[in-house]
Amino acid sequence: xxxxxxxxxxxxxxxxxxxxxxxxxxxxxxxxxxxxxxxxxxxxxxxxxxxxxxxxxxxxxxxxxxxxxxxxxxxxxxxxxxxxxxxxxxxxxxxxxxxxxxxxxxxxxxxxxxxxxxxxxxxxxxxxxxxxxxxxxxxxxxxxxxxxxxxxxxxxxxxxxxxxxxxxxxxxxxxxxxxxxxxxxxxxxxxxxxxxxxxxxxxxxxxxxxxxxxxxxxxxxxxxxxxxxxxxxxxxxxxxxxxxxxxxxxxxxxxxxxxxxxxxxxxxxxxxxxxxxxxxxxxxxxxxxxxxxxxxxxxxxxxxxxxxxxxxxxxxxxxxxxxxxxxxxxxxxxxxxxxxxxxxxxxxxxxxxxxxxxxxxxxxxxxxxxxxxxxxxxxxxxxxxxxxxxxxxxxxxxxxxxxxxxxxxxxxxxxxxxxxxxxxxxxxxxxxxxxxxxxxxxxxxxxxxxxxxxxxxxxxxxxxxxxxxxxxxxxxxxxxxxxxxxxxxxxxxxxxxxxxxxxxxxxx
Ligand code: UD1
Ligand code: CA
Numbered sequence: 001x002x003x004x005x006x007x008x009x010x011x012x013x014x015x016x017x018x019x020x021x022x023x024x025x026x027x028x029x030x031x032x033x034x035x036x037x038x039x040x041x042x043x044x045x046x047x048x049x050x051x052x053x054x055x056x057x058x059x060x061x062x063x064x065x066x067x068x069x070x071x072x073x074x075x076x077x078x079x080x081x082x083x084x085x086x087x088x089x090x091x092x093x094x095x096x097x098x099x100x101x102x103x104x105x106x107x108x109x110x111x112x113x114x115x116x117x118x119x120x121x122x123x124x125x126x127x128x129x130x131x132x133x134x135x136x137x138x139x140x141x142x143x144x145x146x147x148x149x150x151x152x153x154x155x156x157x158x159x160x161x162x163x164x165x166x167x168x169x170x171x172x173x174x175x176x177x178x179x180x181x182x183x184x185x186x187x188x189x190x191x192x193x194x195x196x197x198x199x200x201x202x203x204x205x206x207x208x209x210x211x212x213x214x215x216x217x218x219x220x221x222x223x224x225x226x227x228x229x230x231x232x233x234x235x236x237x238x239x240x241x242x243x244x245x246x247x248x249x250x251x252x253x254x255x256x257x258x259x260x261x262x263x264x265x266x267x268x269x270x271x272x273x274x275x276x277x278x279x280x281x282x283x284x285x286x287x288x289x290x291x292x293x294x295x296x297x298x299x300x301x302x303x304x305x306x307x308x309x310x311x312x313x314x315x316x317x318x319x320x321x322x323x324x325x326x327x328x329x330x331x332x333x334x335x336x337x338x339x340x341x342x343x344x345x346x347x348x349x350x351x352x353x354x355x356x357x358x359x360x361x362x363x364x365x366x367x368x369x370x371x372x373x374x375x376x377x378x379x380x381x382x383x384x385x386x387x388x389x390x391x392x393x394x395x396x397x398x399x400x401x402x403x404x405x406x407x408x409x410x411x412x413x414x415x416x417x418x419x420x421x422x423x424x425x426x427x428x429x430x431x432x433x434x435x436x437x438x439x440x441x442x443x444x445x446x447x448x449x450x451x452x453x454x455x456x457x458x459x460x461x462x463x464x465x466x467x468x469x470x471x472x473x474x475x476x477x478x479x480x481x482x483x484x485x486x487x488x489x490x491x492x493x494x495x496x497x498x499x500x501x502x503x504x505x506x507x508x
Pocket of ligand 2: 237239
């Protein structure tokens, strides 16, 4: 029984990707929350190779540091090989070999950094087939409707793989072939090394073609074969932004379907976008128009949406999140958020807590059972348990120079329109009156109110805003008789009406 983890996987990513027309290297463009290269390296690493090498040239430093961070996420070594001035996939593979032990034996897989839907399972099946057939080279091929641009698989009369011909080197007969080279291969390490040394650049593009290894190996008496895949998406590369979007949609479709098969209700898969890193428990319900970006973790019974975007956010068991934009936040079990809530990084809502409508939070720990129901900004705050923050309150965290914290205890009830001028502390069980501006600490159990008595200037509207609807309404209500003389007598509610006449008499 052969052991099917390859000795090495080589990921080619030296190309420039000019058709992306981007300042960002092609392989660093993301779909489903990970770069193309991250998807490719994931698949490669998933086969458990002893060595994993990525070949770079274009934007070398930027991509190399990206490779390093991917290696960190995967917690394994990923080597970088530099391609020199000689162009072509063959040269790229040859440069990768310089990073591998000279006497390496076994299977070497070659794949591309811009092929994001390829899975470890497919690579593994390729290696298994390659080794069980004792091939020297096995090419992953696919039959496609439009083969333009691809290398064509040319088979001999017996149907065996003979060679691969690039589009630019092909005659009309070869161009009509619809079996294409995916660019993904399993090689015997020694055959690859020896054949690459003999590949020249004598072709239409003046490149060292990796595909020439097939003809050379076969000519030397080695077994070469093509393994056809039915899943063409898995071998498709992203060359421009149209393909990037197509691959992104298909990958999303696969991810969403995977969650549904694992017990997640997704009401509208078409408008649901879930990144590869999301973890979603069974019996979560996702309503239309939801995006889960990055490493979201959604516990069972939670309901998300409609129309919510969460990034790197944890949602507890049975929580409800409606029309919300949130990032780097933690929503407790049984909590409710939204509609129309904005949770910025560092928001932590406790069990059964509430962040309601038109509420913005940032760096805020809101305790279990605490409610912030309406029209409020909570920034840089710690609030205890079972407290209630009145509507339209502001945690005034910025003094123009520094950000300051507000600390509020448990069982606190603050009135509507309370301003917490940080740094400030409100003790357990304290209250505040509506419109309070809290500049000083409030002891436990105290009622904080801001003095500033209300004064009513009688008749002001009718006197100063004559002829307005408000003035007329005031007169109808008997609010300001002395100003009736200035009212437009032709107005619909002018002094001709009985009520107004009465009021005028009463109040003058
Ligand atoms: C190559 C194959 C072709 C196959 C197609 C599948 C060769 C000669 N041709 O086409 O048969 O149908 O892939 O997509 O192999 N790269 C390098 N260094 C280079 C050139 C390319 O690392 O010098 C990398 C690119 O970054 C990319 C991959 O190899 O990830 C494929 O390059 P690309 O130019 O798209 O493929 P072709 O050579 O056109
Ligand atoms: Ca390509």
